Amino acid sequence: MTPRYFLRRLVTLVATLFAATLVVFSLLSVLPGSPAQVILGTQATPASVKALTQQLGLDHPLWRQYVHWLHGLLTLRLGHSYISQLPIGSQIGRSLAVTGPLIGFGLLVGIVIAVPFGVAAALFRRNAAGAAITSLSQVGIAVPNFIVGLLLILVFAVRLGWLDASGFTPWSQSVWAAFKSLVLPAIALGLVEGALLSRYVRSAVLDVLRSDYLRTARAKGLSRRQALVRHGFRNGAIPVVTVLGLEIPSLIIGAVVIENVFTLPGVGTLLLQAVSNRDLLVVQDVVMLVAVVVLVVNFLVDASYRLLDPRLR
Amino acid sequence: MSATAAEVLTRSERPSRRRLHPSAAIGGTIVAAIVLLALVALFWTPYHATIPSDQVLAPMSGHHPFGTDEYGRDVLSRLMAGAKLTLYAGAISVLIAVAGGVPVGLAAAAARGSIVDDLLMRAVDLIYAFPALLAAIVLAAAVGASTTTAMLAIGIASIPVFARVTRAASLQVLGSEYVLAARAYRRSTLAILWRHVLPNIRALLIVQASLLYAIAILAEAGLSYLGLGTPPPAPTWGAMVQDAQQYLGRDPLLVFWPGIFIALAVLGFNLLGDGLRDLLDPRLREQR
Numbered sequence A: 001m002t003p004r005y006f007l008r009r010l011v012t013l014v015a016t017l018f019a020a021t022l023v024v025f026s027l028l029s030v031l032p033g034s035p036a037q038v039i040l041g042t043q044a045t046p047a048s049v050k051a052l053t054q055q056l057g058l059d060h061p062l063w064r065q066y067v068h069w070l071h072g073l074l075t076l077r078l079g080h081s082y083i084s085q086l087p088i089g090s091q092i093g094r095s096l097a098v099t100g101p102l103i104g105f106g107l108l109v110g111i112v113i114a115v116p117f118g119v120a121a122a123l124f125r126r127n128a129a130g131a132a133i134t135s136l137s138q139v140g141i142a143v144p145n146f147i148v149g150l151l152l153i154l155v156f157a158v159r160l161g162w163l164d165a166s167g168f169t170p171w172s173q174s175v176w177a178a179f180k181s182l183v184l185p186a187i188a189l190g191l192v193e194g195a196l197l198s199r200y201v202r203s204a205v206l207d208v209l210r211s212d213y214l215r216t217a218r219a220k221g222l223s224r225r226q227a228l229v230r231h232g233f234r235n236g237a238i239p240v241v242t243v244l245g246l247e248i249p250s251l252i253i254g255a256v257v258i259e260n261v262f263t264l265p266g267v268g269t270l271l272l273q274a275v276s277n278r279d280l281l282v283v284q285d286v287v288m289l290v291a292v293v294v295l296v297v298n299f300l301v302d303a304s305y306r307l308l309d310p311r312l313r
Numbered sequence B: 001m002s003a004t005a006a007e008v009l010t011r012s013e014r015p016s017r018r019r020l021h022p023s024a025a026i027g028g029t030i031v032a033a034i035v036l037l038a039l040v041a042l043f044w045t046p047y048h049a050t051i052p053s054d055q056v057l058a059p060m061s062g063h064h065p066f067g068t069d070e071y072g073r074d075v076l077s078r079l080m081a082g083a084k085l086t087l088y089a090g091a092i093s094v095l096i097a098v099a100g101g102v103p104v105g106l107a108a109a110a111a112r113g114s115i116v117d118d119l120l121m122r123a124v125d126l127i128y129a130f131p132a133l134l135a136a137i138v139l140a141a142a143v144g145a146s147t148t149t150a151m152l153a154i155g156i157a158s159i160p161v162f163a164r165v166t167r168a169a170s171l172q173v174l175g176s177e178y179v180l181a182a183r184a185y186r187r188s189t190l191a192i193l194w195r196h197v198l199p200n201i202r203a204l205l206i207v208q209a210s211l212l213y214a215i216a217i218l219a220e221a222g223l224s225y226l227g228l229g230t231p232p233p234a235p236t237w238g239a240m241v242q243d244a245q246q247y248l249g250r251d252p253l254l255v256f257w258p259g260i261f262i263a264l265a266v267l268g269f270n271l272l273g274d275g276l277r278d279l280l281d282p283r284l285r286e287q288r
Helices: A003-029 A035-038 A046-055 A061-074 A088-123 A128-142 A144-158 A176-208 A211-218 A224-262 A267-276 A282-309 B005-012 B017-043 B075-110 B115-128 B132-143 B147-157 B159-174 B179-185 B189-225 B237-247 B252-280 B282-287
Strands: none
Touching: A003 A061, A003 A211, A003 B005, A003 B115, A003 B132, A035 A046, A035 A224, A046 A267, A061 A128, A061 A282, A088 A128, A088 A176, A088 A224, A088 A267, A088 A282, A128 A176, A128 B252, A144 A176, A144 A224, A144 B189, A144 B237, A144 B252, A176 A211, A176 A224, A176 B252, A211 A224, A224 A267, A224 B189, A267 A282, A267 B132, A282 B005, A282 B132, B005 B237, B017 B075, B017 B252, B075 B115, B075 B159, B075 B189, B075 B237, B075 B252, B132 B147, B132 B159, B147 B189, B159 B189, B189 B237, B189 B252
16 A cells, blocks of 8 residues: 555544544543542542542543543553552453453454355355355354353353353463363354354355456466466455454454353453443543554554555555 | 445345345244234233242243243243333434434535545544444443443444445445436535435445344343343343343253344344345346
């Protein structure tokens, strides 16, 4: 892609990120009631509430609180939670060590399912096998991932007893045990994504199969396989890469739900706990983290899209 | 901006008519059955959906076709009342997305290439950074979880889909020769949008709404499963799964009945949307 386009996209990205911080901050600061009151409980004296409000910097005007928060985000000094007093940065770090690999494995499972099934569904579209795969993917899309998770727990944890139904062993304790506790969650996450992704793979392959350039390639003497490998893959990859990028938000969201099913101490659990404790600073930071990831991935997809497709340069 | 999922699908997914008509029929039947269930539940359920009884965790029987839950509430009655809640929440979410997304998409298309177009689409990108669940979490943290926050979150988070689909489709129509002719007659942009663009993209929007309904049901189920939707004791399907989860080993069906209903509803609207795409969009048919 041209440097100019790249620069323009980058500026837009930064502007959007900035707007996102404004949205999150303003939504969460219009709250009635004071956080200090929430922390100290209803028994607290007005004087102690006032003292804590000052200590937390909540007596400053909103714009100063916003600038302070933004500064913390930019310098990665996130401070401490009002409620649990724990440093937010390390809390997020610990939960990322669960959610990151979960999403990675989930995506992997999704791709491993989607590519062969999607290609097969396209190649065998005229017979029963293709129709069966297509219907299966329709059902796969419709089943909520938490139901898949519970089904996996029922079969592999409750009935067979092969894996644990819940909990997480930290990576530092045992890499193997940590991996094992992510197997069922990753499958639950990946199955549903795979079903969705396989539909895009199928339509991408169909488009390639019907394309003029593939007919030309065949006409100049390439075998079906050669033509597909040499001309098909790169063209077929473009829509699939796009969709892969578009799937990242849904994987993150899926991970939040799946963590709840398997009681994994990931980003989703941190976020939901923070919501129920009204731990607003943590909510703000984690929500921003997710928004940043979504926007940056979106940007990267757009960039790679242009690298794959010379017509867009 | 990269192509949306919907654009990719409408552009390239052109399944054969042979397969699509049955899919519209099957999807339509499932949707009709669930709508009927919800309509009946408006006036009558076999038992009260939220009042506990002594018959705790009863198995399936003539009295309780789907058994009872841990508070002795009839599962069938709760599923029926849940259908009502699900359809209602889905409908409002889709309405919010349409009401927000279509005007934005039309305006952006009409102002193509201008600063207005750019600003509108960047605003859409901004919304896109907050998926439904994240929006629901922020709203729940700000004002407490309720049916309204869930519907708002799903609806607002779906605005980008409608805005982008509308913009892309409108651009196509605006580039056509009959629009050029209308311009030559000095028709105003508003009149062109109303008389030429909207009727031409209506089919696409109906299809998209049906597909979004499926997504909204799935999202609502996820939110109520996480406790971010309609608060208990309302019998949302997601909350029923959450409640039944602790009895998974003892009574797995308690988890899977609501799960099956969610899956059926989503499947129904998805199939209906796919089928309608073929039935309503003559352009796709001509290309076959």
